[in-house]
Amino acid sequence: MAAAALHAWLALQSGPRTLRAFCTSVSPASSPAKRSPRTANRTSRYERPLRRKALPPRTEKMAVDQDWPSVYPVAAPFKPSAVPLPIRMGYPVKRGVPMAKEGNLELLKIPNFLHLTPVAIKKHCEALKDFCTEWPAALDSDEKCEKHFPIEIDTMDYVSAGPSIRNPRARVVTLRVKLSNLNLDDHAKKKLIKLVGERYCKTTDILTIRTDRCPLKRQNYDYAMYLLTVLYHESWKTEEWEKDKTEADMEEYVWNNSSSEKNILETLLQMKAAEKNLEVNKEELLGTKEVEEYKKSVVSLKNEGDNENTLSRYKESVKKLLNLM
Amino acid sequence: HPAVVPSGLLLGRRCRGQGREGTLAWVGGHAESRPLSAPRTGLLGVRVGKGDKSVTYEEAHGPRYIAHHKGRLSLHTGNLYGEDHAAEQMVEDVFLQKFMLGTFPVCLSDPRILKRRAHQLEVSALVLRQLPAHKFHLLVGYSETLLSPCYKRPVCLHLQTVPSKVVGSLYK
Numbered sequence A: 001m002a003a004a005a006l007h008a009w010l011a012l013q014s015g016p017r018t019l020r021a022f023c024t025s026v027s028p029a030s031s032p033a034k035r036s037p038r039t040a041n042r043t044s045r046y047e048r049p050l051r052r053k054a055l056p057p058r059t060e061k062m063a064v065d066q067d068w069p070s071v072y073p074v075a076a077p078f079k080p081s082a083v084p085l086p087i088r089m090g091y092p093v094k095r096g097v098p099m100a101k102e103g104n105l106e107l108l109k110i111p112n113f114l115h116l117t118p119v120a121i122k123k124h125c126e127a128l129k130d131f132c133t134e135w136p137a138a139l140d141s142d143e144k145c146e147k148h149f150p151i152e153i154d155t156m157d158y159v160s161a162g163p164s165i166r167n168p169r170a171r172v173v174t175l176r177v178k179l180s181n182l183n184l185d186d187h188a189k190k191k192l193i194k195l196v197g198e199r200y201c202k203t204t205d206i207l208t209i210r211t212d213r214c215p216l217k218r219q220n221y222d223y224a225m226y227l228l229t230v231l232y233h234e235s236w237k238t239e240e241w242e243k244d245k246t247e248a249d250m251e252e253y254v255w256n257n258s259s260s261e262k263n264i265l266e267t268l269l270q271m272k273a274a275e276k277n278l279e280v281n282k283e284e285l286l287g288t289k290e291v292e293e294y295k296k297s298v299v300s301l302k303n304e305g306d307n308e309n310t311l312s313r314y315k316e317s318v319k320k321l322l323n324l325m
Numbered sequence B: 001h002p003a004v005v006p007s008g009l010l011l012g013r014r015c016r017g018q019g020r021e022g023t024l025a026w027v028g029g030h031a032e033s034r035p036l037s038a039p040r041t042g043l044l045g046v047r048v049g050k051g052d053k054s055v056t057y058e059e060a061h062g063p064r065y066i067a068h069h070k071g072r073l074s075l076h077t078g079n080l081y082g083e084d085h086a087a088e089q090m091v092e093d094v095f096l097q098k099f100m101l102g103t104f105p106v107c108l109s110d111p112r113i114l115k116r117r118a119h120q121l122e123v124s125a126l127v128l129r130q131l132p133a134h135k136f137h138l139l140v141g142y143s144e145t146l147l148s149p150c151y152k153r154p155v156c157l158h159l160q161t162v163p164s165k166v167v168g169s170l171y172k
Helices: A002-014 A017-023 A105-109 A118-129 A142-148 A186-199 A217-236 A240-244 A259-274 A282-287 A289-304 A308-321 B086-103 B133-151
Strands: A152-155 A173-178 A206-211 B022-027 B030-035 B113-117 B120-128 B155-162
Touching: A105 B113, A105 B120, A152 A217, A173 A217, A186 A206, A186 A217, A206 A217, A259 A289, A289 A308, B086 B113, B086 B120, B086 B133, B120 B133, B133 B155
Parallel strands: B120 B155
Antiparallel strands: A152 A173, A173 A206, B022 B030, B113 B120
């Protein structure tokens, strides 16, 4: 094989010399091309008289204050002839040292960040500044941001190292909006909450719509905005069948026309009848301060649940109402 | 079946492929084809000898030393939780190792290192200086031009030449 190579070399020799201009010994100062074989003291089995001289590694010509980002402008594999550091890597044998950097496969395996020195990153940032715009000065607090941009859209992009740059998980779009920012009256708000169900969080008053049924992110975003629009308009409408809303459908306890109201009215009427005071008015009875307090305590008990405050309030109001104090 | 490693940002592959006649044993990154009935010698590293064998670092340490003394030969994200295309990348790895072995018959016994950066493939290899430079250039250009449209992604070849086989361990 070497003989054939020699013949081929001689044959090429007679041809134009431009082909080998880049790797002759005439210009030892020129560094090898980016992807040419790394050389250091090239030896050959045959001492050919016109043999290319060995090219010394580029590290020997490197100045201490050279521009390193031009040596490694992009992510590239580790080139021992271009990195002027005496790096060793490998598990050493007994009474030995780790292997040198020349021909070290371990150094090739690991990802290197030689293209991301602080100087290089600064240069990147300087170059990127031209494409940046400043944050609008008027939006200097979270409240202002929320006031002017109440709808928040969350999307995720995925980067991976593989055969395809597409990732099906990137199509998910999440839309978040606070219901207080929407123009809803009481009925509309209740209807909207009933329509969305689990997507509404009571503590934070945030409606979250997560769409992923369309194949593209853009489509999912449009669908989420469409859903929001439809919900808003539908909640403002009142359908006929909404009149059939029963007490079981109510979201919170409402005093008017409740059984508690009827019960207290009956009790009071009985009390007044026992006192032989028949000239009483229902509205008057219900309008007294004690009944108001009782009403408030019952409402808070039903809506907030049982805790010390509500129970004690209920106790006080009942005592006052029944004149037990 | 492939071994899935949970941690780490960049992970590689290590698996045993099952074939009918020729088993492609993929041991510690050292791919070789041998019949199923062949004795499975040398798969766990090199046996301790009198110090007369010169082996590369890669050969000296068996597959049990991956992630301890050795790095991984193939880096991609296919093995991370929730990521796809792990099998495709493994098949690509196997093919590329074989392809490089055939294209550069003067390669060392060291396997080639495959790195994927976004969807770009970078193959790094250590080669001996058996061929003149222009032949290397031709082979590099040929491989890249052949593989890039084959995989529909940029394929880069990075060769590092060494004067002779780099001996990693003398005590074997």
